[in-house]
Amino acid sequence: MTPHDVKPAHEAGRERGRGAHKGQQTRAAILDAALSLAAQMGIEGLSIGALAEVTGMSKSGVFAHFGSREELQISVIREYHERFEEEVFRPAMRQHRGLPRLRALIKNWVSKVATEIDSGCIYISGAVEFDDRPGPVRDALASMVLLWHGALNKAIQQAIDLGHLRADTDPMQMLFEIHGLILSLHHDARFLRSAGAVDRARVAFERVVQYYAQGAPHPLFPNAAPTGAAPV
Structure with a gap:
């Protein structure tokens, strides 16, 4: 050389x-x-x-x-979570704290599920696959879901602190109910092919909000909400 x-x-x-x-x-x-x-x-x-x-x-x-195959699976879960945050979480952070932000989070989540009707949500399908299979892949999936739940729990708590929801609101209970309607949306839209599932999910969310906001000091509700199709 x-x-x-x-x-x-x-x-x-x-x-x-x-x-x-x-x-x-x-x-x-x-x-x-x-x-x-x-x-x-x-x-x-x-x-x-x-x-x-x-x-x-x-x-x-x-x-x-x-x-390894396991590292590949974990990397896919992390990549899905990153894209989920990009589409659902980060845009909602531009909204004011409290109900405006919580509504944006759920609106984006519903929209995400709606776009995944044909492909499916990895958070939901993965939970079915790994609910009884302990190991690093299950742990990675659960940790990503819990991160998302933590963000929702924080948004609910902020809405309570700002007086948009009642002071006696249990954030975990409200989150449980919201998650339940998302699971129903996924089931009815993907499995039953129900055309009205997305609208029903939006109406269900507004009913949850109205229940926990009833009697709150400063509740925020959408203006001129159309009958039977309350916006998120």
């Missing part, structure tokens, strides 16, 4: 940077394919071999990005 064969440090650095960027792009493409596959086959249907087939990569190429 001659001095001319040695690349300057800045050129070598650029090459390493390009390589790292390409690796990130490849990993993102694999995760896209994995999310689509999980929507069709469930988290348990994910495997290094299945992803290699749908992406046109070698098994060793997919393995290099995740290391």
Whole structure:
């Protein structure tokens, strides 16, 4: 090797940077394919071999990005959660605290479920798959769901503190009821193919809100809500 064969440090650095960027792009493409596959086959249907087939990569190429089937499954759960936050949680944070923010969170959640009627919600389908299967995959899924529940619980508590909901409101009970209507929406829209499931979920949420806001110091209700179709 001659001095001319040695690349300057800045050129070598650029090459390493390009390589790292390409690796990130490849990993993102694999995760896209994995999310689509999980929507069709469930988290348990994910495997290094299945992803290699749908992406046109070698098994060793997919393995290099995740290391194991379990790590692949956990990475898909985390990626789904990141996208869930991007679509549901973060836009709602632009609303004022209290009922405006809580309503935005639920509106976005209902919309998310509505767009997943054909593909299914990984949080819900994953719970069915792993409810009785302890291990790291179940733990990862449960931790993501609990993070979301924590955000909802905080929004409910803020609505109580601001006087939008009664002081005696139990945040966990209200959250339980809201989660129940989301599960009903998923069941009726996806399994029964009920055309009115989304509207019923929105009406159900407003009934929950009105129950807990009754007698509150400063309740906030939508103006001119159409009969039978209260907006979220």
